[in-house]
Amino acid sequence: MIKKEPIVFDYNNMMADYIGECQGFDDKDISSNQSLAKKAFEEVKANRGQGMMGWTELPTNQKEVVADIIATAKQVRKNFDSFVVLGIGGSALGPMALFQALCHLHHNELPKSKRKAPKFYVEDNVDPERMAALLDVIDVKKTMFNVITKSGSTSETMTQYLIIADILKKALGKDFASHVIATTSETKGNLIKIAKQEGFKTFFIPDGVGGRFSELCPVGLLPAAVLGIDVKAFLEGAKFMDKRCKNANATKNPALMAALLQFLAMKNGKNISVMMPYADSLKLMADWYAQLWGESLGKAVDLDGKKVYVGQTPVKALGVTDQHSQVQLYTEGPFDKVITLISVENYRKEVKIADGCEDIPAVNFLCGHTMNELITAECNATEYALTRSEKLNNRIIMPEVNAFTCGQLMFFFMLQTAYTGALLHIDTFNQPGVEEGKNATYALLGRAGYEEKAKELNAKKAKTEKYII
Ligand code: PA5
Numbered sequence: 292m293i294k295k296e297p298i299v300f301d302y303n304n305m306m307a308d309y310i311g312e313c314q315g316f317d318d319k320d321i322s323s324n325q326s327l328a329k330k331a332f333e334e335v336k337a338n339r340g341q342g343m344m345g346w347t348e349l350p351t352n353q354k355e356v357v358a359d360i361i362a363t364a365k366q367v368r369k370n371f372d373s374f375v376v377l378g379i380g381g382s383a384l385g386p387m388a389l390f391q392a393l394c395h396l397h398h399n400e401l402p403k404s405k406r407k408a409p410k411f412y413v414e415d416n417v418d419p420e421r422m423a424a425l426l427d428v429i430d431v432k433k434t435m436f437n438v439i440t441k442s443g444s445t446s447e448t449m450t451q452y453l454i455i456a457d458i459l460k461k462a463l464g465k466d467f468a469s470h471v472i473a474t475t476s477e478t479k480g481n482l483i484k485i486a487k488q489e490g491f492k493t494f495f496i497p498d499g500v501g502g503r504f505s506e507l508c509p510v511g512l513l514p515a516a517v518l519g520i521d522v523k524a525f526l527e528g529a530k531f532m533d534k535r536c537k538n539a540n541a542t543k544n545p546a547l548m549a550a551l552l553q554f555l556a557m558k559n560g561k562n563i564s565v566m567m568p569y570a571d572s573l574k575l576m577a578d579w580y581a582q583l584w585g586e587s588l589g590k591a592v593d594l595d596g597k598k599v600y601v602g603q604t605p606v607k608a609l610g611v612t613d614q615h616s617q618v619q620l621y622t623e624g625p626f627d628k629v630i631t632l633i634s635v636e637n638y639r640k641e642v643k644i645a646d647g648c649e650d651i652p653a654v655n656f657l658c659g660h661t662m663n664e665l666i667t668a669e670c671n672a673t674e675y676a677l678t679r680s681e682k683l684n685n686r687i688i689m690p691e692v693n694a695f696t697c698g699q700l701m702f703f704f705m706l707q708t709a710y711t712g713a714l715l716h717i718d719t720f721n722q723p724g725v726e727e728g729k730n731a732t733y734a735l736l737g738r739a740g741y742e743e744k745a746k747e748l749n750a751k752k753a754k755t756e757k758y759i760i
Contacts, residue, residue: 293524296690297535298699300545304674304684305552305629314626314681316555321541321548328541328551331713335706343720345499346705349507350530350698356494357522360509363472363492364516367409371435371470374409374517375425377451378439378510380582380725381502382474383415385701386439386514388579389506392572392697393520408519409435417447422454431455431462435517437472439510441496443480446732452482474509501720503583506701521694528698536706546703549685550710556629556683557603557715564603565621568633569610569670572692576633580704581605586725587708590717601715603629611669618673622680630677630684633700634670637691638663 307315339347367374376386390411395401399410412425436455440448459467473486477495486493494509505511507529512522538544541551553564564584566577589602608617610632621630642662648654657665677684687703689696712719734744 293521293693293695294691295524295527295531295695297531298690298696298703299688300549300703301686301688302548302552304678304686305556310678310683311681314559314683316552320555321551324551324555325541327554327714328547328710329539331550331710332539332541332544332547334713335709341499343499343501343504344709345497346501346504346507347533349497349500350526350533350702353508353512353526356509357512357526360494360512360516360522363494364513367435367472367517368407368519371409372403372433373429373435374411374514375429375434375436375455376411376413376415376439376514377436377448377455378413379415379445379447380586381505382439382441382445382448382510383413384503384575384579384582385506385511387413387415388575388701389511389515389520389525389697390518391575392692393515393694394518396571398518409517411514411518413514414451417450422451426458431458431470435470435472437474437513438482439474440480440482441476441500441502441505441510443475443482443484445729446736449481452485472513474513501722503586504705504720506579507698524694525698528695528700529702530698531695532699532702532706536703546706547710549703549707550714552685553603553629553707553711554714557601561627561629561683562603563606563628565606565608565617565628565630566633567608567610567613567630567673569666570633570635570638570689570692571609573633573635573689574607574609576697576700577607577609579701581607583704583708586722587712587719588715588717589724590715590721591723593716594718595716599715599717601717610673611666614669614673618676621682622676626682628682630682632670632674632684632686633689634667634686635689635692638666639692 303309305316307317309315338344376383394411398406412429414421414425438448438452456467456471459470463470468490471489471491472494473482473491474494475482475486475496476498477483483493494513496505496508496510500508507526515525516522536544536546541548566580568574568577584603584605591598591600593599621628644657644660644662644665646658648658674684674686687700689700709719730741730744731748734741734748
């Protein structure tokens with residue numbers, strides 16, 4: 292039974308009372324910017340469900356889709372040993388994050404009887420060694436491939452697909468189509484054409500749902516359901532967070548407050564957003580957040596076409612691992628970061644620290660405690676050290692990592708991103724920088740229609756040997 296408790300946003304250590312006047316904000320800063328926050332809130336509210344904000348409605352508008360996903364997942368679980376996602380960026384990071392959060396941390400190594408779901412792999416690259424390694428460990432005849440691409444034309448995903456389709460055709464002949472599920476746009480791109488031609492089972496990514504906002508649609512829900520994750524509880528969590536964020540007053544709307552504080556911090560030169568969960572299960576949540584935050588807010592121009600070059604560089608960290616790697620920098624380095632800690636109140640397992648060092652008090656103090664107590668103490672200690680060094684930090688508290696709290700967490704970050712984009716007066720939902728790279732790749736590989744881009748690339752100044760040593 293999933294515990295349906297709220298996640299909590301604690302921003303004490305963003306405030307002058309706790310962090311000191313030099314870096315922190317006070318109630319006046321919040322109240323004097325309340326009208327800006329309200330404007331951002333109203334803008335997001337007015338655009339809900341429209342344009343590229345179709346994702347706001349996903350917690351409630353997918354009843355039939357969810358039923359189809361659950362039925363399809365049941366068949367996949369019954370008939371296949373492995374489930375492979377072919378996709379990249381927003382079509383891969385969400386499924387990976389939820390898999391790590393909600394499945395056994397060594398899922399693929401568990402025996403089938405304990406795993407109760409197919410082995411799970413996400414390609415998310417075009418590294419030939421990675422593809423070769425995947426093919427070494429799966430039996431394609433017992434594998435379902437879920438090819439996910441909103442645009443239906445991303446080179447990386449189509450490359451993965453072409454390789455797998457060829458192998459499947461050779462191994463299975465006509466039956467190959469029953470090993471592919473396509474998740475893509477219903478109307479645009481090449482994958483839908485291929486899916487129709489080959490007769491693949493398809494799920495659709497709604498028009499108003501961009502890659503990094505797609506975890507709540509079939510992009511995320513199908514892989515999750517195949518893994519046995521309660522997708523209804525996941526959506527319910529998102530809906531719950533949405534309801535908590537319906538207030539135009541930032542002090543009563545956690546995502547709006549989180550957005551306002553980051554916005555004010557950015558104005559004070561905090562160009563880096565560190566995401567540091569204290570849970571291995573949430574490590575890839577920081578990867579998913581990094582794309583959401585970086586790709587949505589890193590923009591050259593604002594909505595009026597003015598050059599603004601805004602954005603905050605997301606940094607992924609893991610507690611406690613990175614205490615022994617990056618925390619020295621966070622604590623003593625420049626005042627250029629906001630550090631978000633994610634702590635977990637109740638880990639799903641408790642591990643006792645064994646006795647055995649009675650003669651050495653400096654080790655013996657650990658005995659009798661649990662790893663749960665240790666990781667919690669270390670999170671509190673890092674928070675203390677950061678605060679003592681006047682480094683802006685805040686904390687998201689997860690009562691437990693489960694489908695309901697993960698739904699809340701992901702929706703919280705999506706709303707926070709949308710509000711921050713509105714505060715920055717930018718287009719949160721486009722990605723011209725990514726498109727530029729995609730187009731250059733098409734040109735370099737000779738795709739028809741990209742001849743001008745190819746000319747542009749060929750005309751670029753040749754590198755000199757002088758600077759290559
Ligand atoms: O957020 C985005 O839109 C991008 O990161 C995309 O998810 C990524 O480029 C993959 O695109 P597609 O799903 O069209 O293959």
